[in-house]
Amino acid sequence: NRQRTASIVENLDRDVLRKIDEKRDTLLSIPENNSALCRAKKEAYFQHIYHTVAIEGNTMTLQQTRSILETRIAVAGKSIAEHNEILGLDAAMKYINTTLLYRLRDITMGDILEIHKRVLGHVDPIEGGQFRRTQVYVGGHIPPGPSEIQKLMSQFLEWLNSEDA
Known part of the structure; x- marks a missing residue:
């Protein structure tokens, strides 16, 4: 069945990718200072x-x-940690959008740790910007141990800076 449908699927994929390219080109043709585009980006x-x-x-x-992002005023009844998660992610995104997005060289381990430092900066400033040193658990999933993280992050960076990314 796969051989029989392969060409049909390829044609469908090609059509969808062509439509995506057309929409991307239309979006990229809008001037950066267009008010509707600015509102859409902000949203x-x-x-x-x-x-x-x-x-x-x-x-x-x-x-x-x-x-919180517009006023920096706390929301009553919500924890400091929840506010700080939002502020930390905002700081990381601003760092990416103002620094890394326009840089021509490869992303480095230092860049990743700077993002991490900003994400955790308001929540856990001591751990932010460092590889974790303890085992963590996510539901029933056991992520890689601390001794594996640096190697795995190096592999991730190699991929991130490759043509495949």
Whole structure:
């Protein structure tokens, strides 16, 4: 069955990828100072921060997240840790968007640790910017141990800086 449908699937994939390319080109043709594009980018930024911290269990709503990022005023009834997660991720994203995004050289281990330092800077400033030294558990999953992290991160960086990324 795969041989019989392979050419059909390839044609469908090609059509979808062509449509994506056309939409990307249309988006890239919009001037950077276009007000609708600026609003869409700002909303996408808020959504990104909100969903990223929500995955980690943060209970802030999208509106509360937006409010913290725009005003830097605390939301009543929410923990300091939840506020700090949002502020740390905001700091990391600003670092990426103002520093790494426009740089021509490869991403380094130092860059990754700088991002990590900013993400954890408000939550755990002592551990931020360093590889963890203890075993952690995520539900039933056991992530790699501390002794494996540096090697795995080196492999990740090799891939990240390759043509395959």
